[in-house]
Amino acid sequence: MDRIALKEIRKEYSAFTLNGISFPVKEGFITGFIGPNGSGKTTTIRAILNLNHLNGGEVLYRGVRPEDNDYLQDVGIVLDESYFPNDWSVEDVNNVLSVGYKNWKVAEFSKRVAGYGIDEKLNVKSLSRGMTTKLMLAAALSHGAKTLVLDEPTSGLDPRSRDEFRDTIQRYMAEDEENTVLFSTHITEDLEAIADYIAFIMDGAMIFYGTKDDFLEAYRIVKCREADLKAADPKVILGKKKTSTHVEVLVEANMADAFGENTVVEKPSIDRIMTFYHRGDEDA
Numbered sequence: 550m551d552r553i554a555l556k557e558i559r560k561e562y563s564a565f566t567l568n569g570i571s572f573p574v575k576e577g578f579i580t581g582f583i584g585p586n587g588s589g590k591t592t593t594i595r596a597i598l599n600l601n602h603l604n605g606g607e608v609l610y611r612g613v614r615p616e617d618n619d620y621l622q623d624v625g626i627v628l629d630e631s632y633f634p635n636d637w638s639v640e641d642v643n644n645v646l647s648v649g650y651k652n653w654k655v656a657e658f659s660k661r662v663a664g665y666g667i668d669e670k671l672n673v674k675s676l677s678r679g680m681t682t683k684l685m686l687a688a689a690l691s692h693g694a695k696t697l698v699l700d701e702p703t704s705g706l707d708p709r710s711r712d713e714f715r716d717t718i719q720r721y722m723a724e725d726e727e728n729t730v731l732f733s734t735h736i737t738e739d740l741e742a743i744a745d746y747i748a749f750i751m752d753g754a755m756i757f758y759g760t761k762d763d764f765l766e767a768y769r770i771v772k773c774r775e776a777d778l779k780a781a782d783p784k785v786i787l788g789k790k791k792t793s794t795h796v797e798v799l800v801e802a803n804m805a806d807a808f809g810e811n812t813v814v815e816k817p818s819i820d821r822i823m824t825f826y827h828r829g830d831e832d833a
């Protein structure tokens with residue numbers, strides 16, 4: 550079952566268009582949402598959270614198009630920047646959200662922020678980027694949300710905190726088989742560790758949606774000589790990088806043998822797929 554379904558969503562800014570993004574966020578699984586800087590991840594996430602007016606398409610939550618923001622009671626949110634007013638203390642966050650969320654757990658939030666080493670007397674604006682992310686994560690996990698929607702939750706975290714974040718998400722998933730997570734990231738190590746599904750966008754358009762394993766099987770990097778490239782239709786080349794001795798191209802897996810026999814074929818990591826995709830002719 551789809552916890553969230555994005556159906557052809559479209560958002561037009563003056564210099565950017567999110568152009569018909571469709572993918573499901575499957576109930577009971579972790580979906581990693583990837584794409585390079587400026588590809589439209591935050592715009593998509595804001596659409597899911599009803600923070601953006603859309604120019605087309607729709608977002609379904611538990612199979613229906615929400616008529617108001619009540620569905621957000623069920624959603625724990627981490628945004629890429631703080632959504633708390635700067636003059637609030639952490640204690641204010643606890644007090645105010647206990648009014649806003651029907652199932653807010655005051656003691657649970659206090660325990661979580663204390664666990665992150667955050668003093669509730671501190672002002673939100675005095676927190677570092679990583680601490681602010683942890684504060685949002687503590688809030689996201691303190692109102693019984695069955696869905697987490699997290700925008701770049703690990704980008705401000707140090708390696709140890711990233712590791713703890715991954716443990717926290719895995720514990721959350723183990724607590725209830727219906728718990729569901731969508732998180733965007735360009736730290737692909739996070740995905741390799743915990744994502745079940747991958748949604749990959751670029752320049753506002755959908756490139757891939759499927760299981761992480763299918764994603765890793767879908768592409769190959771072929772190392773060959775520049776002359777070998779002539780053997781194949783240039784359209785099969787999804788990305789290209791020259792090195793001092795040869796050229797490397799990203800292709801769909803079924804095109805890996807289109808460049809003749811004098812090649813080396815590798816299965817790329819998520820990171821390599823992302824960095825190669827749409828890459829041009831520049832030298833390494």
Ligand SMILES: Nc1ncnc2c1ncn2[C@@H]1O[C@H](COP(=O)(O)OP(=O)(O)OP(=O)(O)O)[C@@H](O)[C@H]1O
Nearest residue numbers: 562563564565584585586587588589590591592593
């Ligand atoms: N309010 C806005 N007005 C105009 N353009 C916007 C607005 N918000 C985002 N954009 C543009 O939309 C594009 C996509 O931005 P978005 O933040 O969704 O990308 P992203 O994939 O989340 O990037 P990053 O990985 O850098 O966070 C960018 O070119 C950005 O400048």
